[in-house]
Structures are given as structure tokens and as C-alpha cells.
Amino acid sequence: MSTVLDVNGISRSFGGLKAVDEVTFTLNKGDVAALIGPNGAGKTTCFNLLSGALTVHSGSVLFGGHDITHWQPHQRARAGIGRTFQIAATFRSMTAIENVEAALMAAGLRTDTASQLLQDVGMAGLTGTPVTALAYGDVKRVELAMALAADPVLLLLDEPTAGMAADERQKIMERISDLVRARGITVLFTEHDMDAVFGYASRILAMDQGRLIADDSPDAVRNDARVQRVYLGEPETGDA
Amino acid sequence: MGFYFAQFLTGLASASSLFLVAAGLSIIFGVTRIVNFAHGSLFMLGAFIAYSISQKFGFWLAVPLAALSVGAVGWAMERTVLSRLYGAPELFQLVATFGLVLIVQDAALWIWGPTDLLGPRAPGLTGVVRIFDQPIPEYDLFLIAVGVSVLAAIWWMFTRTRFGILVRAATEDREMLQALGVRPARLFQATFFIGAALAGLGGALEMPRQPASLLMDLNIIAEAFVVVVIGGMGSVTGAFLAALLIAELNAFGILILPEITLVAAFAAMAVVLVIRPYGLLGRPATSAPHAVEIQPPQTLGQTGRITALGLVIALVVLPFVAGDFVIVLTADIMIFALFAAGLHFMMGTGGLVSFGHAAFFGIGAYAAALLVNNAGLGMEIALFLAPVFAAIGAAVVGWFAVRLSGVYLAMLTLAAAQILWSASVQWQDVTGGDDGILGIWPAAWASGTTAYYYLTFALTTSGIVSLMMLARGRFGILLRAGRDAPARAQALGIDIKLRNWTAIVIAGSAAGLAGGIFAFSKGSVFPDTLAIPNSVDALVMVLLGGLHAPAGPILGAGVFALLEDSLSRLPYWRALLGAAVVGIALFAPGGIAGSLSKWLRRRREGTA
Numbered sequence: 033m034s035t036v037l038d039v040n041g042i043s044r045s046f047g048g049l050k051a052v053d054e055v056t057f058t059l060n061k062g063d064v065a066a067l068i069g070p071n072g073a074g075k076t077t078c079f080n081l082l083s084g085a086l087t088v089h090s091g092s093v094l095f096g097g098h099d100i101t102h103w104q105p106h107q108r109a110r111a112g113i114g115r116t117f118q119i120a121a122t123f124r125s126m127t128a129i130e131n132v133e134a135a136l137m138a139a140g141l142r143t144d145t146a147s148q149l150l151q152d153v154g155m156a157g158l159t160g161t162p163v164t165a166l167a168y169g170d171v172k173r174v175e176l177a178m179a180l181a182a183d184p185v186l187l188l189l190d191e192p193t194a195g196m197a198a199d200e201r202q203k204i205m206e207r208i209s210d211l212v213r214a215r216g217i218t219v220l221f222t223e224h225d226m227d228a229v230f231g232y233a234s235r236i237l238a239m240d241q242g243r244l245i246a247d248d249s250p251d252a253v254r255n256d257a258r259v260q261r262v263y264l265g266e267p268e269t270g271d272a
Numbered sequence: 273m274g275f276y277f278a279q280f281l282t283g284l285a286s287a288s289s290l291f292l293v294a295a296g297l298s299i300i301f302g303v304t305r306i307v308n309f310a311h312g313s314l315f316m317l318g319a320f321i322a323y324s325i326s327q328k329f330g331f332w333l334a335v336p337l338a339a340l341s342v343g344a345v346g347w348a349m350e351r352t353v354l355s356r357l358y359g360a361p362e363l364f365q366l367v368a369t370f371g372l373v374l375i376v377q378d379a380a381l382w383i384w385g386p387t388d389l390l391g392p393r394a395p396g397l398t399g400v401v402r403i404f405d406q407p408i409p410e411y412d413l414f415l416i417a418v419g420v421s422v423l424a425a426i427w428w429m430f431t432r433t434r435f436g437i438l439v440r441a442a443t444e445d446r447e448m449l450q451a452l453g454v455r456p457a458r459l460f461q462a463t464f465f466i467g468a469a470l471a472g473l474g475g476a477l478e479m480p481r482q483p484a485s486l487l488m489d490l491n492i493i494a495e496a497f498v499v500v501v502i503g504g505m506g507s508v509t510g511a512f513l514a515a516l517l518i519a520e521l522n523a524f525g526i527l528i529l530p531e532i533t534l535v536a537a538f539a540a541m542a543v544v545l546v547i548r549p550y551g552l553l554g555r556p557a558t559s560a561p562h563a564v565e566i567q568p569p570q571t572l573g574q575t576g577r578i579t580a581l582g583l584v585i586a587l588v589v590l591p592f593v594a595g596d597f598v599i600v601l602t603a604d605i606m607i608f609a610l611f612a613a614g615l616h617f618m619m620g621t622g623g624l625v626s627f628g629h630a631a632f633f634g635i636g637a638y639a640a641a642l643l644v645n646n647a648g649l650g651m652e653i654a655l656f657l658a659p660v661f662a663a664i665g666a667a668v669v670g671w672f673a674v675r676l677s678g679v680y681l682a683m684l685t686l687a688a689a690q691i692l693w694s695a696s697v698q699w700q701d702v703t704g705g706d707d708g709i710l711g712i713w714p715a716a717w718a719s720g721t722t723a724y725y726y727l728t729f730a731l732t733t734s735g736i737v738s739l740m741m742l743a744r745g746r747f748g749i750l751l752r753a754g755r756d757a758p759a760r761a762q763a764l765g766i767d768i769k770l771r772n773w774t775a776i777v778i779a780g781s782a783a784g785l786a787g788g789i790f791a792f793s794k795g796s797v798f799p800d801t802l803a804i805p806n807s808v809d810a811l812v813m814v815l816l817g818g819l820h821a822p823a824g825p826i827l828g829a830g831v832f833a834l835l836e837d838s839l840s841r842l843p844y845w846r847a848l849l850g851a852a853v854v855g856i857a858l859f860a861p862g863g864i865a866g867s868l869s870k871w872l873r874r875r876r877e878g879t880a
Contacts, residue, residue: 083763109765121760123753125568134753137746138764162568178764 034061036186036218042081042091043242051077053242054091059186064212064219066229069239070262075222076118078239079190082220083115084108096185110139114184118191120175122163128174129159132181139182149177154207169200176204180211187212189221193228201225205232230254238262274404276524281403283523284516285412285481288419289315291515292474293492294499295426295508296467302443302506303463306354307679309369309627309686312493313376314468318342318475319484320384323391326479331394338476339469346468350461353854358460360857363625366682367815368857370627370808373489374850380486382844391479411480418477422470423512430508439463443506490804494690497683498537502544504554505679513552538691541684545672569620569743569752570821570869580823587729591722603725603793605833606732607786612813612825613736614782620819621743622775623755624673627682628689629810631669632662632780634802636787638696641709641797646702651715655731655788662784663777665692670776674769686804693802708798712791728789735782740822742778751775783810805846809836812849815856818865827864 037059044052052074059065067075080086082093084105092101100108109115122131132146150159153173163171172192179187192208193201205228212219220237223229229236229250236253238246240262246253253259297311322338329337349372357365397414400407430436438459441449450456475488482488499518503510518537525536544552572580587606591599611633618624639661643654669688673681696703703709713719718727742748754761754768761768791797800806809832817828839845860867 085759085762104767105759105762106765106767109763115763117759117763121757121763123756123760125752125756127568130749134749135764138750138753138761138766175760178760182765 035059036061036063036096037082037220038094039082040092040094042078042088042093044077044081044086044089050242052081052088055239055242055244056091057237057244057247059218059220061218062216063235064209064233065221065235065237066233067220067222067237067239068226068229072241073239074242075239076190077242079115079188079220079222083113083188109182112182112185113188114179114182114186115188116172116175116179116190116192118194120168120172120195122171122174122178124162124164127160127162128155128166128170131163131174132177135178135181141182146177146181149181150174152180152207152211153177154203169196169204172196172204176208180215180217183215184217186218186220189219191222191224193223193225201228208232274406277404278406278408279523279527280520281408281412281416283520284419285409285415286522287515287519288415289474289478290492290495290499290519291419291512292422292470292477294496294503294511294515295422296470296474297496298500298503298506298508298511299426299439299470300463300467301500301679303439304354304358304460306357306365306369307683308354308467309366309493310349310372310376311467311471311496312489312491313373313380314342314346314471315475315492316380316484316486316488317345317376318472319391319478319488320380320389320475321472322476322479323389323484324384326392331392331479334391334479335473335476339473342472342475343465343469346471347461347465349468350464353858354464355457355460356858360861362679363619363819364857364861366625366627366679367811368854370811371850371853371857373493374808374846374853377486377489378844378847378850384484386486388483388485390483393480415477419512419515422473423508426508435459435462490690491694494687495537497687498541500551501680501683501687502541502551504548504551506555507551507553510551510553535691535695538688541687542672545675549675567820570818570865572822575872576823583826584733587733591725596721599721599725600793601833601837603728604790605829606728607790607793608809608813608833609826609829610732610735610789611783611786612810612817612829613739614779614786615810616814616817616819616825617739617743617748617782618775618779619814620824621748621755622751622772624772624776624779625679625682626685626776626779626807627811628685628687628804628807629779629783630802630804630806631685631689631692632666632783633787633790633806633810634689634692634696634799635665635780636662636784637791637797637801638703638709638787639784640788640791641712642702644712645709651713651718651792655785655792658788658791659781659784662787663781665784666777666780667773670773670780673776674772686807689802689807690804693799693804696799696802703799706799708796710796712797713795714792718792724793728793731785731789735785736826739778739782743822747771747774808849808853812853812856814863815853815861816863818863818867819861821863821865821869824863824865831864 035058039055039057041054041056042052043050043054055078067078069075077086081088084103088101092099095111095113100111123134126134128150129146132149133143136143136146147159153176155170155173158166158170163174193204196204209232233250236248236250237244238253238259245258246256293311293315297308300306300308318338321341322334325337326334353368353372357368394411397410399410401410401413430440438454442459495518499511499514502517503514517540521536521540590602615626615629618626636658640654640658643649643657644651669685673684697705714724718724750766751771754766754771758768787801813828813832814825816832817824839848856863
């Protein structure tokens with residue numbers, strides 16, 4: 033199995049706080065890995081370090097064999113890393129389909145596949161609607177279609193179901209799962225919804241206080257003593 | 273040795289006024305997130321008011337009373353205009369304070385007249401002290417003491433008083449403060465009062481050093497912007513250090529080469545920004561507000577397209593039916609439409625706000641003039657190179673600008689334009705100073721009114737159409753993507769900095785082409801092509817026409833030219849223009865095209 037992402041001891045602190053502390057892991061082609069951990073564990077910082085939105089203070093990141101540690105976000109995107117944001121980010125002066133067309137243009141691709149991409153994420157109608165007029169669940173679908181537009185090798189999804197209704201969560205996770213499997217995309221996602229995590233991840237990485245405390249199969253992580261302690265110690269995440 | 277120390281003290285004394293103005297600007301920005309372009313006007317008012325009071329009550333009473341009066345003016349500005357704009361996009365806040373500059377300037381002209389007024393010297397401080405055998409004016413030492421005392425007083429206020437702590441809290445996190453139950457309105461008013469009073473104090477203290485004049489406002493604001501950018505937005509100590517740096521650069525630069533001082537300030541800013549993008553003591557903004565309203569660009573409908581076609585036909589046949597006056601006026605409108613179209617492109621599509629767009633217009637005009645007069649080139653080559661030179665200028669300014677957030681771009685472009693303007697006035701050997709450069713005539717084949725009209729028509733139309741196509745095409749769509757959601761755009765592989773930089777260069781070269789055409793049409797170039805009012809004109813045209821409408825700059829330039837033609841005969845018409853600017857920012861952010869299309873839509877819906 034070929035290695036897609038190779039993360040070596042990356043760290044990042046904010047003032048005195050070590051938000052991400054010596055995190056090391058690798059992702060292999062086809063992995064659907066979940067990054068979990070209580071609030072403030074460093075998941076989003078970790079994501080931003082991988083997408084290039086933040087720079088690492090130490091450590092290195094290899095993607096497809098290239099050292100991308102000091103690459104800008106747009107360079108990483110062009111190399112094949114797609115992402116979505118915790119709060120879906122779209123181009124608000126555009127319609128749903130224009131958003132996807134812009135994503136295709138940014139990748140230097142033809143724009144005629146835009147409506148197919150929207151169909152793939154479950155948005156057959158409303159393609160001509162301004163994104164500002166869409167329901168939040170649909171905005172997240174548009175963003176997902178944008179992230180898929182460049183046909184990424186690695187997809188980083190920051191809380192793909194956040195802000196969605198319970199029945200919608202399952203639907204979007206199913207879609208994502210089908211899409212990435214069909215396209216052979218490697219996925220790293222963060223999620224608070226444990227049903228989504230254990231239902232769809234083939235691997236789970238658990239973080240606590242900036243450190244990686246587990247990296248294993250869902251069953252093994254479920255029974256991991258340290259993970260249990262972290263979660264039981266944080267009662268509010270028990271039902272999340 | 274003694275001489276240099278004396279020069280150093282002179283620098284320190286100058287730093288005091290600059291610090292007072294920059295500190296006020298910085299405090300107001302920190303709390304309200306508004307960059308107050310009218311802050312230089314408050315400084316100027318301080319000088320004029322102090323002069324008037326001193327005539328009756330003497331120097332020492334005039335200084336504090338002037339500071340308090342200017343504080344009251346600042347408070348009134350906040351109440352009447354700015355408080356209505358706290359939620360508005362950055363652009364409209366900036367533009368509104370820009371309108372206030374025009375209003376204050378004409379108000380000062382109306383009250384105090386056009387001549388410079390030299391105030392009294394400070395009783396008790398008229399002598400000199402000998403330090404290292406060099407005469408140092410006592411008043412300079414007093415100014416240094418005032419600067420340091422004010423810094424200490426501000427420090428005390430920020431760390432020891434409830435008000436100061438709230439101000440700092442507001443600078444850090446405005447939402448949190450509101451959640452804690454502090455009424456921001458009162459805090460904002462107080463901040464404006466204090467910030468304005470500091471500017472007024474700075475102006476009043478200048479009385480013995482320089483006469484109160486109508487040029488004070490824009491000169492000091494350009495320097496204050498440089499200081500605030502170097503020191504870090506919102507940092508008072510940073511402003512102090514930066515004021516010191518700039519004032520000393522001036523004090524010593526003038527010994528080496530007087531012309532270099534202007535460039536030195538800009539160069540210092542450039543160096544600091546490269547090393548510390550948020551200034552010496554500044555911190556990155558927690559949230560970057562949108563410079564312009566995010567809304568879809570309007571498109572030319574059926575009616576619009578027919579109108580455009582009609583307009584082109586009318587422009588082609590115009591010389592057959594109209595007299596010389598109308599032909600020249602129309603050519604002027606086309607030149608300004610191109611100038612505005614470039615600005616419209618970067619502001620509307622790119623969300624990049626320039627307040628010194630005349631810099632590029634002026635570079636184009638001067639480049640054309642100098643190439644013809646000094647290098648002996650022909651009109652054709654000069655017109656080709658004018659936009660190239662402007663593009664180079666835009667590339668330099670833009671290189672810094674794209675590394676920073678929206679307000680910095682506006683401040684940077686304004687400072688750059690003001691510095692170029694000063695250079696054009698002072699560098700007489702090359703630019704001819706205020707006398708300008710004369711005798712720049714078109715080539716023989718284009719020298720008739722009609723011939724030059726058609727040349728203007730061809731060049732401006734192709735320029736404007738190219739800009740429209742760029743905005744609608746792939747380049748424009750991705751530029752707009754970067755404006756709408758920078759992080760999202762980057763995550764899709766868009767190099768936002770490069771794209772924004774390119775947009776600034778394109779806008780700059782459009783302005784440069786307009787400037788070149790303008791130079792040949794008038795046969796001369798003067799410093800006012802670079803001056804702030806010229807930048808304001810372009811800005812007003814864009815806003816008047818409509819920021820999100822493709823026809824905005826054309827409509828804006830047309831209406832503006834007609835208004836100017838009728839209004840400029842009135843006294844104090846700049847103030848009227850300023851009031852119009854404030855009015856657009858407050859009541860009609862969509863401009864004429866925006867209002868028109870809203871009206872058309874409503875009518876269509878009404879009849880359907």
C-alpha cells in the first residue's frame with residue numbers, strides 16, 4: 033500500500049500553549065481516517081498545519097513523497113490536497129453551480145462537469161440558486177463538491193456534519209463514503225459525531241492536549257484505555 | 273557633534289506633533305476599526321482654531337481650548353456620520369471619512385480664507401538654550417516634553433483607569449465587551465473625542481513652528497499613515513517609536529538630499545513591512561472585515577446591451593454633429609471613465625480599495641510628458657510606455673499592499689500618491705514643479721480635435737471593454753473568489769496574493785493609459801494629476817456609478833463630469849462633493865446603476 037501522507041513530529045504553539053505537539057502519523061492510499069479528540073485537543077490546528085493555513089514550528093510533512101512542509105496553501109491544493117472548513121466557506125457572490133465552476137477553473141479544468149459534481153454530492157436542484165439563499169446543509173454539499181472538483185488525492189474534511197440535522201448527517205456521511213471509495217481518495221476527517229466516526233472510519237487517530245494518543249482500527253481505539261480516560265473525563269463529549 | 277545633536281533634537285520636536293496625530297488615529301482605529309482619513313483635517317482645524325483663539329486670549333489658553341474644540345468636532349463627526357457606518361463594509365467607512373476631509377477643507381477655507389495664518393510664539397519659550405554650543409529653541413524642548421508626557425498619560429490611562437482598560441478590551445475583542453454589558457456607543461464617542469483632541473493638540477502646538485494652512489490636512493495624514501503602518505495599527509507605543517523614526521529620518525535626510533526625505537519615509541515603511549508585516553508593535557487582525565459588500569456583479573441586461581450599442585454609435589457620430597466644446601468634454605469623460613474603470617475593476621471585483629489611484633494616472637501623464645520632452649520620443653511610443661510605467665509603479669505599491677489587509681492598501685496607496693505629488697512639486701529640475709511640463713502635443717496625424725477624439729475613443733473603449741471582459745472571465749471570477757472567501761480560494765489552489773497583485777497592476781496600467789491620453793489632450797501636465805482630489809474624483813465616479821455594475825465607471829464618469837461642469841462654478845463645491853460622498857456611503861451604496869437596476873426590477877415585478 034502506498035503512503036500518501038507522511039507526518040513527522042509536527043508541532044505548533046500559540047504563545048505558551050502547545051496546540052499540536054510532536055504529532056506523527058502516516059496515511060495510506062484509500063484510508064478513511066478520523067481524527068478525534070475533545071474540544072481543544074488540537075484537531076483543527078492539525079488540519080490547518082496539513083492544509084498550509086498555518087505553518088509548523090517544527091517537524092515535516094511529506095505528501096506523495098514531496099516535502100511540502102513550507103508550501104503555501106494554494107501550492108498544496110494544486111498538489112492534490114483538498115479541504116473543507118468547519119464553517120463551510122463558499123463564494124458568496126456566486127450561485128451553487130458558479131462556486132463549483134470557480135473551483136474547476138482554479139484547478140485549470142473545464143467547467144462542464146460542475147453540474148455532475150453537484151449531483152454527486154446530492155444537489156440536483158437549486159444549482160442556480162445563490163449560495164447565500166441555500167440551507168446550511170446544502171452549502172456544505174456545495175463546499176464538498178468544490179473540494180472534490182480538482183479530483184484531490186487527499187481530502188481533509190473538518191467536521192463534515194457540523195451544523196446539520198441528525199437525519200442529514202447520516203446521508204452526507206454515506207455520500208462522502210461512497211464518493212471517496214469510488215474515486216480512491218484518501219480522507220482525513222475530524223468529527224464530534226461518534227456515530228459518524230465509528231460508522232465510516234477505517235482508522236482512528238485520537239488526540240489529547242496536542243498529542244496523538246492513539247492510532248489504530250476503530251475497535252482497538254474504542255477499547256483503548258487512554259482514549260477512554262480522555263473521553264470519560266470529558267463528560268460533555270460522552271453523548272456527542 | 274553638537275550640530276548633529278541639535279539636528280536630532282529638532283527631529284524629536286517634529287516627532288511630537290506627528291506622534292500626537294498618529295496616536296489619535298491609532299486609538300480610534302483600535303476601538304472602532306475605522307481608519308479616519310479625516311484625522312489630518314482635525315490636525316489642521318487644531319492649528320486654525322488655536323490661531324483664532326490666540327488672537328483674543330493668547331497662546332497658552334489657545335492650545336488647550338483648541339484641543340477641546342477639535343475633540344468636540346471629532347465627537348460630532350462620530351455622532352452624525354460614522355456611528356451609522358459601524359456595521360458597513362470597510363470601503364464605505366473609509367469613503368465617508370474621505371468625504372469629511374473635503375467638507376472640513378472647504379469649511380476651513382470659508383472661515384479662515386485661503387492665506388496661511390502664522391500664530392503667536394509661546395510666551396516664556398521664545399528664547400534658545402545652548403546645548404553643545406548649539407542654539408536649541410526652548411519651544412522645541414517643550415514639544416519634546418509634551419510628546420513624552422502625552423505618551424506617559426496615555427499609558428497611565430490605558431493601564432490605570434477603568435476607561436482605559438475598557439478601551440484596551442474593545443481593541444482586543446469588541447464582541448466580548450458587548451457581551452459583558454459595556455455600551456460600546458459611549459465608549460466609541462469618548463474614543464473619538466480623545467483621538468480628535470490629540471490631533472487638535474498636535475495642530476495647536478504647531479502654531480509657532482508653521483503657519484496654519486489648508487495643505488496641512490493631507491500632508492500630515494500621509495505621514496501619519498506611514499507612522500501608524502510602521503508602528504502597528506492600534507499600538508500607541510508603536511506610533512511613538514515610528515514617529516521618532518520618521519522625524520529623525522526627515523531631520524537627517526534633509527542634510528543629505530532634501531528630495532530624499534519623502535522617499536525615505538516610504539522606504540522605511542517598506543523595510544518594516546517586509547520584516548514585520550503588522551508593523552513594529554502591531555498584531556495580526558483577528559478578523560479581517562470585508563472591504564466591500566459581497567454581492568453578485570450585476571450584468572448588462574437586454575436594455576443595457578442596447579443602450580451600450582447606442583452609446584457607441586452616438587460616440588462615433590458625435591464629432592459630425594457637435595461643436596469643439598462638447599467633443600473635448602466627451603473625450604475627457606472617456607479618459608476618466610477608463611481611469612475609473614481600472615479602479616472599479618480592482619475595487620469591485622477584487623475588493624481591493626485604493627485611495628491614491630491618481631498616483632498611477634499621474635505616473636502615466638508624467639511618463640508621457642517626460643518621454644516626449646526629455647527623451648524626444650514620439651506620441652505613439654509615449655502612449656505605449658505610459659501604462660507600462662504606471663504598471664511598474666503599481667507593481668511596487670501592490671507588492672506591499674497584497675501582503676496586508678484592506679485598510680492598509682487604502683492607506684498605502686494614499687501615502688504613495690501623496691509622496692509622488694510632493695516629489696512632483698519639489699523636484700523642479702525634472703517635473704517643473706508647480707509650473708508643470710508644457711508643450712506635450714500629439715503627433716501631427718492626431719493633432720486635430722476630431723482626430724484626437726477618435727484616438728481617445730479607440731484607446732479608452734478598448735481599455736474599458738478589456739477590463740469588462742477580464743472581470744467577467746476566468747481571471748475576474750477567480751479574483752472575486754479570493755475576495756469572497758480567501759481561505760476557501762487558497763484551498764482550491766488560487767494564489768490570492770499573485771492574483772490581487774496582478775489586478776492592482778492592471779488597474780494601475782489602465783490609469784496610466786488614461787493619464788497618458790490626458791497629457792496629450794491638454795498639452796501639459798501639472799502636479800494636480802497626482803493629487804488627492806484626483807484620486808477622490810475617480811473614487812466618486814466608481815461609487816456614484818455603482819461598484820457592482822459593469823457600466824458603473826462609465827455612468828459615474830459621465831454623471832460626475834456633468835455635475836462637476838455645473839457645480840464647479842459654485843463656491844465651495846468640494847464640500848458639496850464631500851457631502852455627496854458621505855451621502856452615497858450612507859444612503860445609496862449601490863450607486864446610480866444599483867439604484868436604477870433595483871428600480872427597473874421593481875417596475876418589472878410590478879407589471880408582471
